Amino acid sequence: MKQEEFNQERARRYHLAMGNHPTARNSELERFELDKALNKKDLVVLDLGAGDGYLTRYLAKTYPNATIYALDASESMLSEHTNGKVELINADSDNIPLESGSVDLVVSLATFHHVKKKKETFEEIKRILAPRGHFVIADVMIKTNTQEFFDTIVRDYCITGHEFPFLSEEWVGELAEEVGLFHKESKLKETPWKFKSRDDMAFFVKNLVGLDISIDYLLKFLYENFSIKIRSNEVHLGWQLGYHVLQNQEVSK
Numbered sequence: 001m002k003q004e005e006f007n008q009e010r011a012r013r014y015h016l017a018m019g020n021h022p023t024a025r026n027s028e029l030e031r032f033e034l035d036k037a038l039n040k041k042d043l044v045v046l047d048l049g050a051g052d053g054y055l056t057r058y059l060a061k062t063y064p065n066a067t068i069y070a071l072d073a074s075e076s077m078l079s080e081h082t083n084g085k086v087e088l089i090n091a092d093s094d095n096i097p098l099e100s101g102s103v104d105l106v107v108s109l110a111t112f113h114h115v116k117k118k119k120e121t122f123e124e125i126k127r128i129l130a131p132r133g134h135f136v137i138a139d140v141m142i143k144t145n146t147q148e149f150f151d152t153i154v155r156d157y158c159i160t161g162h163e164f165p166f167l168s169e170e171w172v173g174e175l176a177e178e179v180g181l182f183h184k185e186s187k188l189k190e191t192p193w194k195f196k197s198r199d200d201m202a203f204f205v206k207n208l209v210g211l212d213i214s215i216d217y218l219l220k221f222l223y224e225n226f227s228i229k230i231r232s233n234e235v236h237l238g239w240q241l242g243y244h245v246l247q248n249q250e251v252s253k
Contacts, residue, residue, distance in 0.1 A: 010160045010210040011076070017207035018054065021195065024204055028109060028191045028241060029058045032136060038063075044103045046071060046128070048093055048121075049111030052080035059107060060086060069103075071096060094120035096128055103128045106135045110241070113139055113164040119175060126179045129248035135181065141188055141242030142168045145225050150209075153221055157213040172244045184245040192236040198228075201235050 043066035047056045050070035060068050060083055071089040072078050078088045091097055094117040106125050115121050125135050140146050147166050154162040169186035176183040195201040202215045202222070211218065222228065227238030 010158075013207040013210050015052065015080070017204045018052070021200065021204050024193045024195060025054070025191070025239075027194070028138060028239075029055065031189045031191055031241070031243060032107065032138065034062060034105070034107075034136070035134070038105055038134070040104075041065065043067070043105070044130070045069070045105045045107065046096075046098070046103050048106055048108040048125075049114065050081075051077045051111065053083070053086070055107060055109040056081065056086055057083065069098065093117070094124055096124045098128045100127050101130050104130050104133045106133070108137045108139070110139055112137050113166050119178060122175045122179045122181065125246075126181055126248060129181075131248060131250045133248045135246040135248075137167070137172070137244040137246075138241045139244075140166045141186075141240070142166050144188065144240050144242075145238070146240050148225060149221075153211065153213070153218070154209050157211045159210045159212050162209075167242060167244065169242070169244070172246070176246050180248075181246045182249045184247055186242060186244045188240055188242050191239050191241045192229075193239050195235045195237070196233070198235050201228075201237055205237075 043063055045059050045063055045066050046069045047059055048071055050056050050072045051074075053070060056068065056070045068086045069089055070078065070081060070086050071091055071093065073090070073092050075090045078090055081088060089097060093115050106129065129135065140150060150162060150166070172186055173183045193201070193204070195204060198219065199215070202219050205211070205222065206213065206215065206218055222237065229236045229238070
């Protein structure tokens, strides 16, 4: 199978997982705790690495009067967006076709580890952010069970491979300092994925990250490496993400 076919199969499995369990990852969205004070009349928001629009839909609901941009390098992923009010941008994160100082809030969910040119992307975010604008990244953080899952199971069994460096608080701080952004905070947050059964959990994880692995072996790993709890007829998988908040401290002239 060619790499393009692997990529298409990976995308198909991702959509299958999210389509069957659209609310499983909702806690990832809730943990953003986006500042409602940003909800001004002319608010401009950018979803960086928007994919098929999972975060974009949440942003549009949170800020119904805002101008929402969804940027992704994959035109096929952007084609999955259904909100006609969202403005789609097919571009790389280090070359964003938006005016300098024009965006109030840039948000990225579970995609920044894919960015190859991280410093250049930080420079672009600094350029497009309005005075006092915010950049919020939620992604896998190093030295967590989530990172261990990606660096073992996903690395060895993902049909497209998975060799990406994950963020640390120190790395984010260094990147921010290099480009002139203020690093407000980095926090590791519990973002449990929720399912009706353990089989639902296993099939979701397998499809979401495109694993070629048996369900039994995957379940064994999940139970050995994650906190898994049964609550009110729900299975909670103890997923974690790091949330990094940065700000452009320049003031309006």
